[in-house]
Amino acid sequence: MNWEIHDKKYNLKNVQKYETLFTLANGYRGIRGYNELSSFDNRGNFVAGIFDKSNAQVKEIVNLPDPLEFKIYSEDEIITLDSTEILKYDRYLNMKEATLNLETELKTPKGKIINIKSKRFVSRFDEHLMMIKYEITPINFDGKLTIQNTINSNITNSKFDPINKSKHYKTDEIKDLENGLYLQVKTNDSKSIISQWTGLYSENIKNRKFYDLETLVEEVYEIYVKKSRTYKIQKNCLIHTSRNSKTPKKNILNDIKLYKNSSFEEEFKKHIKEMQKIWKKIDITIDGDDKAQTGLRFNLFHLISCAYQKDPTVSIGAKGLHGEGYKGHIFWDTEIFMLPFFTYTYPEIARSLLLYRFNTLKGAKENAKNNGYNGAQFPWESADIGLEETPKWGIDYLGNPVRIWTGDEEFHISSDIALAYWQYFKATNDKEFMENYGYEIFIETTKFWESRLTHNEDKDYYEIKKVIGPDEFHEHVDNNFYTNYLAKWNIKKCCEIIEKYKIESPKKYEDLIKKTNISEKNINNWKNIYKKIFLSSKNDIIEQFEGYFNLKDYKIKKYDENEMPLWPENIELDKLNQTQLIKQPDVIMLLLILGEEFEEEIKRKNYEYYEKRTMHKSSLSPSMYSIMGLKIGDTHNAYNYFIKTIMTDIQDNQKNTALGLHAASTGGSWQSIVYGFGGFSIDKNNIPNFNPWIPKKWKSLNYKINWQNNVLNINITENTIIINSEREIEIKIKNKSHKLKKGTNKFYLN
Amino acid sequence: MNWEIHDKKYNLKNVQKYETLFTLANGYRGIRGYNELSSFDNRGNFVAGIFDKSNAQVKEIVNLPDPLEFKIYSEDEIITLDSTEILKYDRYLNMKEATLNLETELKTPKGKIINIKSKRFVSRFDEHLMMIKYEITPINFDGKLTIQNTINSNITNSKFDPINKSKHYKTDEIKDLENGLYLQVKTNDSKSIISQWTGLYSENIKNRKFYDLETLVEEVYEIYVKKSRTYKIQKNCLIHTSRNSKTPKKNILNDIKLYKNSSFEEEFKKHIKEMQKIWKKIDITIDGDDKAQTGLRFNLFHLISCAYQKDPTVSIGAKGLHGEGYKGHIFWDTEIFMLPFFTYTYPEIARSLLLYRFNTLKGAKENAKNNGYNGAQFPWESADIGLEETPKWGIDYLGNPVRIWTGDEEFHISSDIALAYWQYFKATNDKEFMENYGYEIFIETTKFWESRLTHNEDKDYYEIKKVIGPDEFHEHVDNNFYTNYLAKWNIKKCCEIIEKYKIESPKKYEDLIKKTNISEKNINNWKNIYKKIFLSSKNDIIEQFEGYFNLKDYKIKKYDENEMPLWPENIELDKLNQTQLIKQPDVIMLLLILGEEFEEEIKRKNYEYYEKRTMHKSSLSPSMYSIMGLKIGDTHNAYNYFIKTIMTDIQDNQKNTALGLHAASTGGSWQSIVYGFGGFSIDKNNIPNFNPWIPKKWKSLNYKINWQNNVLNINITENTIIINSEREIEIKIKNKSHKLKKGTNKFYLN
Known part of the structure; x- marks a missing residue:
């Protein structure tokens, strides 16, 4: 439990926020949680290290062509969250498995009800691979659905700040790879090549058509559906760039063969195995505080x-x-x-x-x-x-x-x-x-x-x-x-x-x-x-x-509903530099990062002084x-x-x-x-x-520290601290020295 | 009165219908009533005679790049009807002046209220010209608006039937003409050149930026606005094609100069003058029946x-x-x-x-x-x-x-x-x-x-x-x-x-x-x-x-809420050819178009027979x-x-x-x-x-007939018919001969 972040109500106000929260990334690349069924987005597809300046003020990470676009039509109605009645909606990030999931049921203006489920992962096993599984169920109709799969190279940076917009690449090559769509772009200044491919696999889809639309490459399929049956479609996506290879296109072509006969389930298993390794190293558990547990994860x-x-x-x-x-x-x-x-x-x-x-x-x-x-x-x-x-x-x-x-x-x-x-x-x-x-x-x-x-x-x-x-x-x-x-x-x-x-x-x-x-x-x-x-x-x-102490002194006295400081009355926002109010810790930062060099008394006095003057205008x-x-x-x-x-x-x-x-x-x-x-x-x-302290409602806190190649597994309750060590080492509990033996060591805190 | 068709409630279900109803055309070109503030559209920009086949089954009229795209941003919020609360909404076609008008007031998720008015006409004076006037009023805020003006060449035919989609052109040239945007495309098979330009004129806009985005050409401006003030922007659009000129681009460049110093109001006057001439020839008035009057117009x-x-x-x-x-x-x-x-x-x-x-x-x-x-x-x-x-x-x-x-x-x-x-x-x-x-x-x-x-x-x-x-x-x-x-x-x-x-x-x-x-x-x-x-x-x-009389005979007995026939019970829709039911008049058509060759008795008998068997499955x-x-x-x-x-x-x-x-x-x-x-x-x-007959509630019916270069102006009431003739001619009233003198002639019908 406590592994999921849900959005249970589709609301345009929150679309972009959830795109961030639902981003899937593997270090090599990150793709924002663009909802293919929404007509509003600030989608983002990034590869670490691919920067470009073009007409922007400074170099920017390039927002690359988007391979996620996937549209469903029922006869002449496009199925979007914005043009239908939403009967059910749950979109959620599963952090344990690093997947983005959707479960929704929509009613079109013409009265057709359609249930759509999807699961997306950006592979941790092969950083170039993303897979999506769709399950589409017509609830109250037989008929035809049309599926449109796209790579969109109309993507710019700063979509919502259009005066500062940049399109950092030119479309370089579009190719029908039946199965699938190939689109290659080249960045303007840095001349990086980014090659992408996407293809669909399903027993149900037929009558494929391919479209080269200059800055869009598309394939369209038909599905003839029967009421209440579920139609599965697997979508594979690949990305390679000239940063990681001299032959990104060749890599794509090889990978297509590699994944041609591989199911979503098989690749998902490999991905999950990597996620398990990762969580084993990094997970922290807080027993007794679901909000803290989920939020921390x-x-x-x-x-x-x-x-x-x-x-x-x-x-x-x-x-x-x-x-x-x-x-x-x-x-x-x-x-x-x-x-x-x-x-x-x-x-x-x-x-x-x-x-x-x-x-x-x-x-x-x-x-x-x-x-x-x-x-x-x-x-x-x-x-x-x-x-x-x-x-x-x-x-x-x-x-x-x-x-x-x-x-x-x-x-x-x-x-x-x-x-x-x-x-x-x-x-x-x-x-x-x-x-x-x-x-x-x-x-x-x-x-x-x-x-x-x-x-x-x-x-x-x-x-x-x-x-x-x-x-x-x-x-x-x-x-x-x-x-x-x-x-x-x-x-x-x-x-x-x-x-x-x-x-x-x-x-x-x-x-x-x-x-x-x-x-x-x-x-x-x-x-x-x-x-x-x-x-x-x-x-x-x-x-x-x-000269800081000579500045006009204000203390923060009021807080907003999130307990964030409110500006003191009569403050002039363009003259903050003339006050002792600060945006974020400065002295306190130092006392933390070089804590061993300062006495506790100094830390306490400075905390008390500066905390009252800190506006927390930085995360x-x-x-x-x-x-x-x-x-x-x-x-x-x-x-x-x-x-x-x-x-x-x-x-x-x-x-x-x-x-x-x-x-x-x-x-x-x-x-x-x-x-x-x-x-x-x-x-x-x-x-x-x-020197731990945990809140009353926490039954226990468990975390790991890799100290000089020895993973210490630390479990803290109100009164005890249990440390598992891989070898003997010297530690301190509340500033008092102890020798840890290999294995479990228990200490009482009071 | 009775000159306007209104849409007073923005509803996604009706967006495409109103695009058709609100189309502005001048014979040379037609542009569907795409609502720039909506995120849902099936926009269409057509020039008569520009056909192309490409990958379509047969030649199609080409849906050309769209010059209407005009987006308004308030800080990082895009102002659309779909992402805001709609406080006021009235979009209407004024048929007298051939304009499409919008009056709306929208509240953004962040609480900004903005009033937007626009008026669009496709000129009847110069068929290549379209003009739009925007009036933007921030109701409750000072700040920055950003305006994005676009020609979009990502337009395809059959957008909502994606399996049969075609993009009939390739983007040929994009140019910054400061002022304005130039985009030229060439159709795939017919090699027609279509040149379009759009530019904005306003005292309020500044900090222009130009963007060549491969299949989009854009210019972005900023407006620094004060609460309650109204900011006017005039948008001019031009189109020329190789159908009407060997040098469409040159024509565009000449026209830009021509219209550079011309205001919306000046060009609107010339347009209106043409509309007046047109209505003078074609208008028909029905006194006493607003629905019939507006619908007929x-x-x-x-x-x-x-x-x-x-x-x-x-x-x-x-x-x-x-x-x-x-x-x-x-x-x-x-x-x-x-x-x-x-x-x-x-x-x-x-x-x-x-x-x-x-x-x-x-x-x-x-x-x-x-x-x-x-x-x-x-x-x-x-x-x-x-x-x-x-x-x-x-x-x-x-x-x-x-x-x-x-x-x-x-x-x-x-x-x-x-x-x-x-x-x-x-x-x-x-x-x-x-x-x-x-x-x-x-x-x-x-x-x-x-x-x-x-x-x-x-x-x-x-x-x-x-x-x-x-x-x-x-x-x-x-x-x-x-x-x-x-x-x-x-x-x-x-x-x-x-x-x-x-x-x-x-x-x-x-x-x-x-x-x-x-x-x-x-x-x-x-x-x-x-x-x-x-x-x-x-x-x-x-x-x-x-052999028609030998077919299975069904008569229509039930009608839907619009008084359109319902299928007789037990009918098999795939065997209509085995019945006497017909889609639309066939014999009756003939009796109408060659009416002078058939006796009234024949017409009556056949009307009675076929009317009961006609499903009206054609408009x-x-x-x-x-x-x-x-x-x-x-x-x-x-x-x-x-x-x-x-x-x-x-x-x-x-x-x-x-x-x-x-x-x-x-x-x-x-x-x-x-x-x-x-x-x-x-x-x-x-x-x-x-041989007129008018419904009781009609006080009068007035229409014109140009008969052999003589415009007859006919006014009908329950009991009279008044005909104005430009010269002496022979006519009949209810099959009885009369000589019309030049000027007004009055006859009693009973």
């Missing part, structure tokens, strides 16, 4: 759907593979919000995601160079090759252009990436990874910070002026604490690890400094610099940036307050924030789920449960520590 | 909309320029049902329509040759060049192929055409027309009949075996009375007129017989033949075909019974049949108005009123005779 399901272990040149966009929001770009969201989930449950995927940054290092170096800096400046928004892709301009509600500054000023991304490398290394002990990729990332980001820091002669410290921290209400600020602290950490950790490397592997160290073109002199300079980076606080309250926000709440003992708020986090998309808290998944929030959900309720952390000495 | 309006005086190579399809029904083909409907309206109100158009047959004589000769006959066999279904275009096969409701025989056996079309030529000549005295075209038509059709007739040696008469008469329930019948009688009339009239011509213009006569390759010997043979054509009847009841049927009813004094039924006729499309009596206008029925409406209630006929001696 929703987040785990979609997060794992975005990841593709086999391709280290792609990462996860802020909206997953679930929509065009943020143009498919990759932000710090991946490293800071999503990556911990992968690091501790699926380290192979974490490794692949981190390699995306290594593989885009060239772009990051070019960014630094373009801005007059050294080393690697990772882009605030990244597409395929690591160049800065943040749009420079947006438009306000009056149509006036608004300069977007994040791509110019939100520098912390570079140390966020270094930190993620370090956390992966701590969790996996993957030395080969550090040697081949990690050290270089640390050195290039350190070089960047070295060039970005400026020396204040008066006060003899280093500072970083004119930045944007995680809180984007405040632009052009000086010495943002988060940015400065992480820059310092980045440089310091770089010095530490390469000095240690020098001792452990002097020969390889020589190769490294040669490759990165640095010398002992550089390292010595870095050691001098990081100690002098400016950091300010006042009575243990960390000042978010220089990244509530989960972090949930975790920090639990760390400092504010358990009531923690549960609320947790529910807000896991419900971000299901309840459409941010009112933009239509545009895609809040992927960071899915990672935040995992962090809330594991770091928050599960109380898992790594202490200063790299020892796992468990 | 609806028929006159759409019939005149189909006609195009300037192009004698096109005619009017059975579905007008209003839909794809019957593939745009031309049937006997034009000559027998529609032509009288034009002959007596707009003889220039009648002449042009008749010339279409002369201009397709080559095809008709080829048909005869292909079937082993001589002369001209006009096709049962005709497209652009007169070849037989009747599909050979249809499909029954079980998907079994059914042979369609009308193209092989419905021969009467050839003499129907000859008869129409003759009636035009009688009404106009247009001798030049007969000399240049008419005699040739008579000779070639006579040659055809000569070869089609077979001599029965036993009985020494000529017969026509294996035919279909007007009643299509009975196929492969022998000696259909209608067919035989008209063949006889055709040959006889041919002999008479050319012998007269020989005497009047011996030189021209010589040219004629040389051109048509006939001799005195032929003419003598014809005179022998026609006298011996077999015709059968029994006690004054004419036998529809040989051609009720009007004929209406007229005959009046001629023989059955006034009650006459009014019912008249109302059925004028309401054929408005009430969708035949359940297929969606597919196009019942053009024959529009002609039948005119005949019902003028020949029926107006009592107008031409007697044996070519004298107009008026």
Whole structure:
């Protein structure tokens, strides 16, 4: 149970939201939950890494031709949800099996009643394969149905923002492959080839006709139906691109043969087997709270759907593979919000995601160079090759252009990436990874910070002026604490690890400094610099940036029906930068991601201060307050924030789920449960520590942590924690050391 | 008053019906009343004479790229009737001005209320021009609207019969003409070029973007709107084709300049002036019966909309320029049902329509040759060049192929055409027309009949075996009375007129017989033949075909809610050919179109016999019974049949108005009123005779007849008939002779 997300009432208002919630993805590709029976859609078909600019402001993930179009006609009536009376309707995502299901019964204007069931999966066994099974039952008539199967290459990006629309490809080839339809397109700038095929299999369909309609390729069949009988149709879809093969068309032709004699059921079995493996690694159970259980699984399901272990040149966009929001770009969201989930449950995927940054290092170096800096400046928004892709301009509600500054000023991304490398290394002990990729990332980001820091002669410290921290209400600020602290950490950790490397592997160290073109002199300079980076606080309250405490102070007092903060009265929305109100945690973020470096008292005081001033205008926000709440003992708020986090998309808290998944929030959900309720952390000495707390109504919480290639299975009840370990290791429970033996270990919490 | 047809409730069931009712056409082109705010449509854009076969079974009128698409977005919400709450809705055809109007107010899911008005006309001044005026008023918000203007070349024929779909063209050129969008296509077989352009004019729109999307060309604009203000946008559309010019693109470019500085209002004025001229010629008023008045005007309006005086190579399809029904083909409907309206109100158009047959004589000769006959066999279904275009096969409701025989056996079309030529000549005295075209038509059709007739040696008469008469329930019948009688009339009239011509213009006569390759010997043979054509009847009841009286006899006793006949009980629908039930008048048709050749007693007896056996399964049927009813004094039924006729499309009596206008029925409406209630006929001696009867509730009936270039304005009340004549002529009132003086003449009827 608790594996399904249902939409039981077809409502035009929610069509696009459910397209996002019902997206099926396997990391390689994502296809939005377009409802073939609806006439309203913002359908989306994406392949990870296929970006193109064309006439758009910046590179976008390309919305590819759609292979899902499948129309049913009864005589001259088209069967759609919008042109019939809906007698029954249930559309649902089954997360256990990763399927999208429909069960509906419709009555046409002419009185014909037809029952339609369908099940769709994007294969986890063969990432190029999607299959759909239709079951069509005429309830009260004999007669003829006509089935129209289509690949539609009239798809553009930004359909609902037509002034910014782009069609990123040209139709390249249309072919009748009897059985099935072949359509190939080529992207405009990047010249990627995308080959797609779809074909129908059924004993019932006949009189096929093929149509090449320039930007549509179609086949039409007839079915002569008898009342109450059920007619099954299987639809297979394939996609290959020039990103993964030099011969996408040939691959398609081979695959067609491969799947020609394979039934939906056979391929579904292979897919399900892969899903079982995945859930075995990632599932978390909450006993006693169905809403939390289903909601949490929703987040785990979609997060794992975005990841593709086999391709280290792609990462996860802020909206997953679930929509065009943020143009498919990759932000710090991946490293800071999503990556911990992968690091501790699926380290192979974490490794692949981190390699995306290594593989885009060239772009990051070019960014630094373009801005007059050294080393690697990772882009605030990244597409395929690591160049800065943040749009420079947006438009306000009056149509006036608004300069977007994040791509110019939100520098912390570079140390966020270094930190993620370090956390992966701590969790996996993957030395080969550090040697081949990690050290270089640390050195290039350190070089960047070295060039970005400026020396204040008066006060003899280093500072970083004119930045944007995680809180984007405040632009052009000086010495943002988060940015400065992480820059310092980045440089310091770089010095530490390469000095240690020098001792452990002097020969390889020589190769490294040669490759990165640095010398002992550089390292010595870095050691001098990081100690002098400016950091300010006042009575243990960390000042978010220089001068923040002087800003007009507002505290949040009122909340909406979803317990989200309401703007204080008399606030001027265009002058938020003159207030202490913040969009999302900034100081608190730092206290979380480098928690081992701060005392609990500091965390508590800052939580209390900033929580009252945080508007949660980012989906990244509530989960972090949930975790920090639990760390400092504010358990009531923690549960609320947790529910807000896991419900971000299901309840459409941010009112933009239509545009895609809040992927960071899915990672935040995992962090809330594991770091928050599960109380898992790594202490200063790299020892796992468990300090859990679970709400009264939860009978138990069960999660897994892969710690240095040892899967710990943790079961928490109100009074006990039971940990299954694959080998002996040292851990802590509530900061007290214990030795785990291989197998089951039980501890009492009180 | 009584000039408007309204749709006051948007209902998906009726969308396609109203597209037909709201078609705007000017003879040159027709564009279905596609509602730009609806997501459901079977839009249609036709140019008379543009036919193409491609993968279709036979040549079809081509559904061309659509220039009407016009989408309004408010932020990310698309404004459609299907995705909003409809607060106000009134869409109406104004027949006086030939405009399609919309007034609606919609509330979006996000609560924005927007009022939209539009007015569209297809110019009668310049047949290439269509203009639309939009007035958009945000009722409760300030903000941004986005307007998307499109030419869509994804249009196919048979959209709702996808197994028989055809896309008859390829997109040939897309161009940004700033201002406006250019799209050119080329038909597949006929290689016709169709050039279209659309552009927007408004002070309010800005930030234009252009999109070439392969099969869509679009421009997108923004409007920054203030609450309660009205924003006007004018949309101009142009179409030129290679049928009317060698340089359609150049014509478009010239026209753009021409209309660049012209406002909607200016062009509308020119259009209205033409409409006034038209209505002056064709309008009929019925005082005291709003339903009849509006319904009748609806028929006159759409019939005149189909006609195009300037192009004698096109005619009017059975579905007008209003839909794809019957593939745009031309049937006997034009000559027998529609032509009288034009002959007596707009003889220039009648002449042009008749010339279409002369201009397709080559095809008709080829048909005869292909079937082993001589002369001209006009096709049962005709497209652009007169070849037989009747599909050979249809499909029954079980998907079994059914042979369609009308193209092989419905021969009467050839003499129907000859008869129409003759009636035009009688009404106009247009001798030049007969000399240049008419005699040739008579000779070639006579040659055809000569070869089609077979001599029965036993009985020494000529017969026509294996035919279909007007009643299509009975196929492969022998000696259909209608067919035989008209063949006889055709040959006889041919002999008479050319012998007269020989005497009047011996030189021209010589040219004629040389051109048509006939001799005195032929003419003598014809005179022998026609006298011996077999015709059968029994006690004054004419036998529809040989053996008809031996068939199983059913009489119709029950009627549906629209007073249309219900099938007699126990009837077997697949054995109708074994019964005396008929689809539509057959004998009665003949008694009407050659009324002067039959006594009233014969008409009455046959009306009484056949009316009880007529199922009216053709829209051609009720009007004929209406007229005959009046001629023989059955006034009650006459009014019912008249109302059925004028309401054929408005009430969708035949359940297929969606597919196009019942053009024959529009002609039948005119005949019902003028020949029926107006009592107008031409007697044996070519004298107009008026024998009117009007229903009690009609205060008066007023119509016009152009008789030999003299417009008679006839006003009928219960007791009087007032006729205004432009010159002195002889007429009859109730079969009694009178001399009309120039000006007003009043007669008492009782």
